[in-house]
Amino acid sequence: MIQKRQIGLLVLAAVAVLLFAALPWAVGPYPLGVWLSLLMWIALAESWAMFSGLSGYVSLGHAVFYGVGAYVTVLLWQVVPLWLAIPLGGAVAGLLALVLGWPCLRVRGPYFVILTLGVSEFVKYLVISSEAALGRNGRLLIGTPSLTVLFEAMLALAVVSAVMLQLVRSSRLGTGLLAIRADEVAAEAVGVNAAALKLVSFTLSAFIPGMVGGLMILRSTYFEPLQAFSPTTSFTIVTIAILGGSDEVPGPIAGALFLVLLSELLWARAPEIYMIILGVLLILFVLFVPEGLLGRARRLFGSARP
Amino acid sequence: MSVILSGQLLSAVLVLAALYSLVAIGLNLVYGTMRLLNVAHGDLLMLGGYVAYWGFAKWGISPLLSAVVAMALGAALGTLVFATLIRRMFASPRLLARVESNSLLVFFGISTVVQNVTALAFSANNRGYSYLDDVVAIGDTRIAANRLVALVIATAACAACVVFFRYARSGMAMRAIIQQRDAAALVGINVERINRQVFAIGFALAALAGALISMTQEISPFMGFPFTISAFVIIILGGLGNITGSIIGALILATVEVYGVAILSPSFRSILVYGVFIAVLLLRPQGLFGRPIAAR
Amino acid sequence: MTALLRLENVGKSYGGVHALRGLSFEVGEGEIVGLMGANGAGKTTAFSLIAGTQRLSDGEIWFDGRRVDGRPAYAIARAGIARTFQIVRPLSGLRVIDNLVVAALYGHARERSRSDAEDRARTILDEVGLSRESNRLAETLTLAGRKRLEVARAVATGPKLLLLDEVLAGLTASEVAAALEMIRELHTRRKLTIVVIEHVMRALTQLSHRIVVLHHGEKIAEGSPTEILTDQRVIEAYLGTKKR
Numbered sequence: 147m148i149q150k151r152q153i154g155l156l157v158l159a160a161v162a163v164l165l166f167a168a169l170p171w172a173v174g175p176y177p178l179g180v181w182l183s184l185l186m187w188i189a190l191a192e193s194w195a196m197f198s199g200l201s202g203y204v205s206l207g208h209a210v211f212y213g214v215g216a217y218v219t220v221l222l223w224q225v226v227p228l229w230l231a232i233p234l235g236g237a238v239a240g241l242l243a244l245v246l247g248w249p250c251l252r253v254r255g256p257y258f259v260i261l262t263l264g265v266s267e268f269v270k271y272l273v274i275s276s277e278a279a280l281g282r283n284g285r286l287l288i289g290t291p292s293l294t295v296l297f298e299a300m301l302a303l304a305v306v307s308a309v310m311l312q313l314v315r316s317s318r319l320g321t322g323l324l325a326i327r328a329d330e331v332a333a334e335a336v337g338v339n340a341a342a343l344k345l346v347s348f349t350l351s352a353f354i355p356g357m358v359g360g361l362m363i364l365r366s367t368y369f370e371p372l373q374a375f376s377p378t379t380s381f382t383i384v385t386i387a388i389l390g391g392s393d394e395v396p397g398p399i400a401g402a403l404f405l406v407l408l409s410e411l412l413w414a415r416a417p418e419i420y421m422i423i424l425g426v427l428l429i430l431f432v433l434f435v436p437e438g439l440l441g442r443a444r445r446l447f448g449s450a451r452p
Numbered sequence: 453m454s455v456i457l458s459g460q461l462l463s464a465v466l467v468l469a470a471l472y473s474l475v476a477i478g479l480n481l482v483y484g485t486m487r488l489l490n491v492a493h494g495d496l497l498m499l500g501g502y503v504a505y506w507g508f509a510k511w512g513i514s515p516l517l518s519a520v521v522a523m524a525l526g527a528a529l530g531t532l533v534f535a536t537l538i539r540r541m542f543a544s545p546r547l548l549a550r551v552e553s554n555s556l557l558v559f560f561g562i563s564t565v566v567q568n569v570t571a572l573a574f575s576a577n578n579r580g581y582s583y584l585d586d587v588v589a590i591g592d593t594r595i596a597a598n599r600l601v602a603l604v605i606a607t608a609a610c611a612a613c614v615v616f617f618r619y620a621r622s623g624m625a626m627r628a629i630i631q632q633r634d635a636a637a638l639v640g641i642n643v644e645r646i647n648r649q650v651f652a653i654g655f656a657l658a659a660l661a662g663a664l665i666s667m668t669q670e671i672s673p674f675m676g677f678p679f680t681i682s683a684f685v686i687i688i689l690g691g692l693g694n695i696t697g698s699i700i701g702a703l704i705l706a707t708v709e710v711y712g713v714a715i716l717s718p719s720f721r722s723i724l725v726y727g728v729f730i731a732v733l734l735l736r737p738q739g740l741f742g743r744p745i746a747a748r
Numbered sequence: 749m750t751a752l753l754r755l756e757n758v759g760k761s762y763g764g765v766h767a768l769r770g771l772s773f774e775v776g777e778g779e780i781v782g783l784m785g786a787n788g789a790g791k792t793t794a795f796s797l798i799a800g801t802q803r804l805s806d807g808e809i810w811f812d813g814r815r816v817d818g819r820p821a822y823a824i825a826r827a828g829i830a831r832t833f834q835i836v837r838p839l840s841g842l843r844v845i846d847n848l849v850v851a852a853l854y855g856h857a858r859e860r861s862r863s864d865a866e867d868r869a870r871t872i873l874d875e876v877g878l879s880r881e882s883n884r885l886a887e888t889l890t891l892a893g894r895k896r897l898e899v900a901r902a903v904a905t906g907p908k909l910l911l912l913d914e915v916l917a918g919l920t921a922s923e924v925a926a927a928l929e930m931i932r933e934l935h936t937r938r939k940l941t942i943v944v945i946e947h948v949m950r951a952l953t954q955l956s957h958r959i960v961v962l963h964h965g966e967k968i969a970e971g972s973p974t975e976i977l978t979d980q981r982v983i984e985a986y987l988g989t990k991k992r
Contacts, residue, residue: 261733333850416572421567
């Protein structure tokens with residue numbers, strides 16, 4: 147049932163998307179790159195929230211899907227057309243999630259968190275080894291698509307990921323995941339097949355990051371496993387979600403905006419200070435503002451949760 | 453066969469195991485008493501290493517002396533973290549409900565801050581120094597003096613820990629809390645005070661290990677994480693909350709690492725450690741000696 | 749009449765300790781059967797085994813003509829067995845009504861649409877007297893409220909069999925009376941079969957058609973409340989023998 151308020155929001159969102167789509171013709175390459183980053187973080191965080199935000203199983207290893215998508219794209223470079231390579235990257239990431247999720251999701255709580263971290267690092271070192279075995283020391287891509295093309299593709303991914311989160315959240319799957327987050331044992335006692343729901347949402351949450359990884363490797367034109375599988379990516383995703391709010395669509399958008407703003411101010415001059423601030427913010431928000439900026443704003447302005 | 457039993461590899465195992473034990477005991481204490489997974493533990497080791505490095509590079513102070521300073525600073529930092537962040541977490545019912553996951557995120561934040569503050573202060577490049585570099589021969593085995601000293605001190609520290617937990621009042625109180633937190637409170641143990649000491653001791657042990665390690669290898673702001681992972685593997689292998697189990701776990705991991713690298717190649721070291729980490733978490737989260745825990 | 753629930757020689761041991769041994773009893777459709785016994789007698793273990801949160805060491809459990817032991821907890825819930833927990837487990841962070849909506853969407857008689865699930869939730873909240881709390885967060889309820897929620901959520905799955913684990917513990921006398929009334933209403937209106945664990949003896953005897961008595965993991969008696977209260981073995985188990 148769609149209410150007036152929701153129609154208003156949808157119209158607003160549609161207008162925003164159209165405005166974004168027009169950006170490449172309105173701004174120069176540097177600002178466009180910044181907006182691209184914003185869309186990237188939105189896409190990553192919305193996908194992450196689809197699984198971790200809803201189920202409460204914090205994945206600190208989502209960079210692995212980003213990295214796998216990037217690697218697949220690089221391996222298929224000029225072997226397969228890009229419009230196929232990128233989705234394949236996403237598909238392989240999804241497959242990885244399926245294969246990894248089956249054993250890993252049976253581990254609960256904080257053990258799952260450090261396990262995801264360990265898995266991400268493990269895959270990173272596997273790729274490093276395999277690249278070394280292939281005699282490759284980083285890979286350079288020449289003739290990648292223009293920034294405009296990449297930008298529009300990323301916009302599409304950001305929109306899709308937001309839509310996916312919304313659909314999942316309002317579906318029976320979402321209700322089950324929220325129940326799992328609240329109390330997994332109690333949820334199972336009322337018929338929720340926790341293992342299946344977690345696996346499904348975990349797999350779903352991997353596709354977009356895989357494709358994002360592929361797009362970003364085209365942007366940077368250089369593949370290097372330490373960068374592609376960097377834990378900083380995972381850390382940033384989690385921080386965005388916690389800053390902005392981790393289980394509703396606007397949350398990660400707010401968090402990503404904040405983060406990109408901060409990074410624009412600090413990254414070039416003092417990347418360490420930027421990271422320090424992120425770390426401090428993460429601590430402060432976990433302790434004092436767990437509902438994120440969005441949740442806090444809601445409380446202050448008194449709107450009811452749908 | 454002679455290669456396998458070579459003094460060279462054995463001494464490497466012992467040194468690594470002794471250092472790993474120090475790190476693991478600290479992590480295990482914090483986990484055993486409060487169920488907190490400190491993913492910043494390796495970064496404390498890194499800090500200890502930098503204290504030793506700075507003492508030597510700037511003032512020529514022996515790292516062995518700096519180790520004491522590092523321990524003191526570690527203890528102070530541990531007390532600070534406990535008093536500000538951890539207590540807050542235990543005091544709020546909302547945070548307490550998911551204290552394990554929340555604390556993990558907080559520690560992750562601390563890790564990021566610590567790493568980047570260090571990188572800011574010292575730059576991200578590797579740092580190293582020479583101290584007690586000369587090679588000592590024990591029988592057929594050649595070992596650098598600094599590694600030998602590290603081994604001796606680390607072993608002594610571990611022994612001191614074992615004695616502490618057996619005979620000291622605080623140590624026994626810690627064991628009581630590890631076994632049965634609520635019962636410990638009921639018999640009059642001031643759980644909060646002991647927990648604070650746990651943090652102080654845990655951080656101090658990591659800092660000590662760091663100072664010792666800085667003698668034997670180069671340090672960098674981001675060197676801590678692999679040690680954290682190794683420490684996790686060890687405490688899971690040895691049983692969460694089981695202090696002597698940590699020492700055995702350290703021996704096992706050190707053996708796997710040293711021999712694995714010797715047989716395969718150094719570039720496989722990370723794959724090996726993380727592989728063991730994943731396997732252990734998936735197969736036996738309660739470790740080889742520990743009580744079954746609700747990881748599933 | 750074939751029994752709805754049948755336990756055959758059910759046993760559960762941890763290492764060398766037998767929490768339950770050789771337990772057999774049946775529950776017919778529409779019955780309210782009480783499970784009685786001192787702490788540690790094995791009552792909650794029996795519930796855990798029936799509900800699937802723990803595995804049997806021995807024996808079989810049959811429900812509605814099918815064998816259910818060994819199946820995961822969620823599957824047993826979907827088969828038609830709903831349970832409450834001795835220490836209540838509200839779905840915190842969710843509203844009271846949403847607690848029931850989850851059950852209605854995933855339980856035995858699951859609704860296809862969310863609005864149907866919400867309708868069912870509202871009806872049940874009405875029956876248990878929690879209508880006014882339906883938009884509150886589950887964890888903000890009083891203990892009595894949370895106990896009601898626990899029962900309501902179990903009922904919201906549309907079960908055939910309801911396992912109530914000490915739902916009266918911690919309630920005042922008037923709250924107990926109200927809860928008993930609520931249980932009886934649910935039993936009649938929704939044609940539920942119920943197995944109850946209770947320590948409050950009077951409540952148990954008032955509520956149950958039949959009582960099964962456990963002692964040290966074994967069944968020592970079974971019968972109507974009057975029979976049980978006058979059974980020699982039961983009296984000995986609770987009060988000890990005359991001569992020492």
